[in-house]
Each structure stands twice: as structure tokens, then as C-alpha cells.
């Protein structure tokens with residue numbers, strides 16, 4: 001599932017392309033995508049894009065008349081951009097629904113190009129909400145604290161940093177507000193905005209903390225380590241993904257990247273100590289960690305963890321959304 005770094009790069013790429021441009025037409029290829037009835041799709045057609053915003057793991061396109069198109073890519077949803085080839089000419093892809101590939105969910109035709117949404121696999125999880133006004137937009141907010149804050153509002157400015165990282169005191173308050181395993185706390189969208197399965201693995205590896213450590217048992221020093229690791233991991237990945245995308249649209253969005261230390265690296269050597277990366281599998285999720293750096297040499301056996309996993313572990317994609 002695209003998380004804060006991926007969504008940030010998507011938004012920056014969209015800002016460069018569609019900010020100030022008019023959304024001419026929306027075509028939905030899947031009846032399952034749109035989760036709202038009012039305002040209708042036609043309400044956003046002909047409107048200019050005035051703002052791009054991230055809301056948790058959602059991408060929000062703000063249009064005239066306070067209309068918002070809110071996309072959640074879930075696990076396999078991806079965006080693609082095709083520039084118009086010339087005035088009055090649009091790419092073949094937009095000429096009719098029949099041209100759409102099977103995994104194609106929607107097309108947003110702007111006056112300068114086409115943004116399309118695809119979703120790999122057979123499960124239709126990605127969603128689109130169309131809402132009007134800030135209050136309606138806020139109902140889609142899961143409530144997790146924003147880790148990077150812009151002094152001048154929430155919108156991402158071009159060529160600008162992520163904003164100030166949350167202060168340690170606020171971060172600590174959120175970490176200790178409930179007693180959860182660290183894995184669950186980091187990925188809970190009610191606690192933190194934008195972190196999912198992949199970056200939580202990376203953050204915990206950087207912090208050298210166990211994914212099953214309970215948050216209310218953490219020492220001040222451990223919270224500080226988590227705080228630093230969260231900031232550095234997210235910041236580094238935004239920079240890395242920004243470099244990778246360059247001036248092109250981010251087409252290689254994935255939760256598994258070769259530069260990651262633990263996520264998706266089961267049985268591969270830990271880049272810090274060389275021990276084999278281990279995993280905890282539960283429901284549809286896999287958590288990866290280094291037993292040497294993070295759990296004091298202990299292998300976390302799935303069976304011994306059964307109660308913790310049953311009660312205090314992210315279960316499925318919907319819980320992480």
C-alpha cells in the first residue's frame with residue numbers, strides 16, 4: 001500500500017502536471033470505485049484543480065467550488081499520467097471505455113493530459129470519494145497525527161521540503177496514548193497518518209526496536225530512538241523516491257524496494273549485522289525484523305505470539321487504510 005513517501009511523490013508529480021488545469025472528463029470503468037453518490041461525477045467536470053493534498057494514505061484533488069476527488073489506492077492501486085500530444089489531441093487510451101485494460105478503473109481527462117487509475121489483481125479495493133467542503137473532507141480523515149507539518153498549511157509546495165517534523169513531546173503522547181505492540185501503533189491510521197506495513201518495518205529496524213514491544217513499556221530513550229528513526233526513515237525515503245522519479249511521473253510505486261533493510265527481505269542478511277531477516281506472518285500481513293538488532297537475538301515464534309497477534313496486530317489492509 002502506498003504510504004507517506006510514495007503518496008508525497010505522487011502529489012508532487014501531480015502538482016507539477018495538473019495544478020491550475022481543468023478536469024474535463026471523468027470516466028469510471030469500474031462500478032465499485034466510486035463510494036459516494038453526491039455530488040455526482042459530473043459536478044467535478046469542467047473544474048480547475050486548485051490544490052493537491054495528502055490525507056493519511058489518500059490523495060486529494062481539490063477543485064473549484066470546494067469539490068474534492070479523494071483517491072485511496074489501497075494495496076494495488078496505481079496512477080499513471082499521459083501528456084496530451086497536442087492541442088485538441090488526446091492519447092488513444094481516452095477514446096473509449098472499450099480500449100481500457102482489465103485492470104483499468106478510471107480515467108481523469110485534464111486539458112493537458114490524462115491521469116488514469118489501475119488496480120492489479122482481482123480484488124477491487126481502491127476507492128474514490130467525491131465530496132464538497134472541508135467538513136466533508138474531514139470525515140475521511142482517520143485521525144492519525146500528521147508527522148510533517150507545513151507552516152503555511154497542509155498543501156505540498158513544489159521543490160519544498162516536507163515541513164517540520166512533529167515535536168518529541170507530541171510524538172511521545174501519541175505513542176503512549178494506548179498500549180499496543182509497536183507494529184500496531186505505528187500502522188494504526190488513528191494514531192499516525194501515512195505509515196503502513198512497509199515503512200513501519202523499516203522504522204523499527206532503524207530504531208532497533210522489536211515490533212512486538214508494547215508501547216507503554218517503552219523507556220524514554222526508546223521513544224526517542226523511535227522518534228529519530230521515524231523522522232529519518234520517512235525523510236530519507238521521500239528524498240530517495242523524489243530522486244528516482246526525477247521529472248517523470250512515478251510509475252514504479254511498490255512496497256518492496258531493494259534498498260529496504262528488512263521489509264520483504266525474509267532470509268536475506270541484515271545490512272547492519274548480517275543476521276538473517278526473520279518474519280512474523282499473521283493473516284495477510286508479513287512483518288520483517290532482524291533478530292539480532294531488534295529482538296535481542298530472539299526469534300519471535302508465531303505460536304508464542306498468538307495472543308498478541310490476535311489482539312494487537314494489524315489484521316488486514318482495511319485496518320491499515
Ligand SMILES: [Zn+2]
Nearest residue numbers: 270273290293
Ligand atoms: Zn541486524
